[in-house]
Amino acid sequence: xxxxxxxxxxxxxxxxxxxxxxxxxxxxxxxxxxxxxxxxxxxxxxxxxxxxxxxxxxxxxxxxxxxxxxxxxxxxxxxxxxxxxxxxxxxxxxxxxxxxxxxxxxxxxxxxxxxxxxxxxxxxxxxxxxxxxxxxxxxxxxxxxxxxxxxxxxxxxxxxxxxxxxxxxxxxxxxxxxxxxxxxxxxxxxxxxxxxxxxxxxxxxxxxxxxxxxxxxxxxxxxxxxxxxxxxxxxxxxxxxxxxxxxxxxxxxxxxxxxxxxxxxxxxxxxxxxxxxxxxxxxxxxxxxxxxxxxxxxxxxxxxxxxxxxxxxxxxxxxxxxxxxxxxxxxxxxxxxxxxxxxxxxxxxxxxxxxxxxxxxxxxxxxxxxxxxxxxxxxxxxxxxxxxxxxxxxxxxxxxxxxxxxx
Ligand SMILES: Cc1ncc(COP(=O)(O)O)c(C=O)c1O
Numbered sequence: 001x002x003x004x005x006x007x008x009x010x011x012x013x014x015x016x017x018x019x020x021x022x023x024x025x026x027x028x029x030x031x032x033x034x035x036x037x038x039x040x041x042x043x044x045x046x047x048x049x050x051x052x053x054x055x056x057x058x059x060x061x062x063x064x065x066x067x068x069x070x071x072x073x074x075x076x077x078x079x080x081x082x083x084x085x086x087x088x089x090x091x092x093x094x095x096x097x098x099x100x101x102x103x104x105x106x107x108x109x110x111x112x113x114x115x116x117x118x119x120x121x122x123x124x125x126x127x128x129x130x131x132x133x134x135x136x137x138x139x140x141x142x143x144x145x146x147x148x149x150x151x152x153x154x155x156x157x158x159x160x161x162x163x164x165x166x167x168x169x170x171x172x173x174x175x176x177x178x179x180x181x182x183x184x185x186x187x188x189x190x191x192x193x194x195x196x197x198x199x200x201x202x203x204x205x206x207x208x209x210x211x212x213x214x215x216x217x218x219x220x221x222x223x224x225x226x227x228x229x230x231x232x233x234x235x236x237x238x239x240x241x242x243x244x245x246x247x248x249x250x251x252x253x254x255x256x257x258x259x260x261x262x263x264x265x266x267x268x269x270x271x272x273x274x275x276x277x278x279x280x281x282x283x284x285x286x287x288x289x290x291x292x293x294x295x296x297x298x299x300x301x302x303x304x305x306x307x308x309x310x311x312x313x314x315x316x317x318x319x320x321x322x323x324x325x326x327x328x329x330x331x332x333x334x335x336x337x338x339x340x341x342x343x344x345x346x347x348x349x350x351x352x353x354x355x356x357x358x359x360x361x362x363x364x365x366x367x368x369x370x371x372x373x374x375x376x377x378x379x380x381x382x383x384x385x386x387x388x389x390x391x392x393x394x395x396x397x398x399x400x401x402x403x404x405x406x407x
């Protein structure tokens with residue numbers, strides 16, 4: 001029997017209700033918390049009041065820094081809300097240019113270009129710079145924006161080869177590189193892409209060894225350092241600096257302005273000028289979407305300036321991270337080891353992670369629990385994130401609450 005137009009629309013509404021009901025009944029429905037003030041070491045949540053915030057990426061505590069705020073205010077006063085246009089038509093303000101030069105200098109590379117998010121940056125990079133004769137090789141635990149960017153690329157540029165290697169497994173990466181070099185279809189570039197700091201594990205990509213493998217097989221190395229920038233390395237340049245590498249040893253670095261670098265929003269690609277020029281000429285998010293809001297550009301620029309002038313923030317973050325990892329262990333929980341500001345406590349069961357997160361919040365400590373499908377089945381976790389803004393008593397509050405959960 002033919003379905004009517006109304007039946008089809010009803011089918012959608014029914015399906016949406018079923019999915020939401022399933023999420024609710026299996027404890028997977030996300031509830032957005034309402035924050036009633038700025039992001040900082042503590043925040044005010046609707047229904048909960050003031051709580052210690054241990055789930056923001058405000059790694060350097062710059063999101064509510066007076067100079068970062070003021071830079072945004074000054075920009076809106078000088079430029080208004082925006083240009084109401086994409087950048088290549090009439091949408092670029094001086095603060096965009098200033099920020100992009102600042103990013104290029106920060107990484108020691110030729111050029112940088114900003115986007116409204118790092119998601120957008122990743123989705124600009126691969127579809128624009130890769131061609132059908134290329135191959136992209138990606139870590140299995142790369143961020144969703146990389147996974148989707150690679151899928152988009154292989155969909156719109158037919159012929160591009162794709163391979164996924166086991167997480168941080170350099171033998172598997174080499175197997176995939178060797179296969180790409182031996183593939184007659186792959187006559188163009190080979191791209192290897194990885195997160196610098198993996199967002200759910202908090203572990204690091206071994207960039208020196210990856211660089212060596214890329215050089216051996218003539219591949220380009222792309223690193224999304226959204227969680228490493230401002231966190232890793234003595235001067236906060238990121239994961240490459242942690243390993244004693246220069247920014248220019250990575251072919252393209254992508255990152256976000258929505259974490260350590262002010263926390264507003266926005267993303268960027270930094271690398272060789274010819275690559276950035278191609279993105280300006282051909283990137284679809286560049287050609288068909290508005291610029292980063294000028295207030296964010298100015299705030300992010302100020303955040304990077306503060307980061308560069310105050311390396312003690314990174315030291316403070318590192319001290320807090322070491323203290324937090326020890327305190328969590330002393331409270332009787334296993335925390336994945338690494339020098340990053342992401343401290344996952346593996347509790348295995350999704351319902352347990354969610355229940356623990358809820359209990360912690362009731363006790364005044366805000367830590368998010370992640371379960372399947374965000375992380376693999378059986379690896380549910382609480383993800384504790386540390387900031388330079390935390391004082392010891394904020395971390396002690398976490399340890400005390402964890403101990404109560406243990407008892
Ligand atoms: C590794 C990584 N890449 C990209 C993103 C997306 O960043 P944005 O919020 O700027 O789109 C994130 C954010 O969670 C991330 O962790």
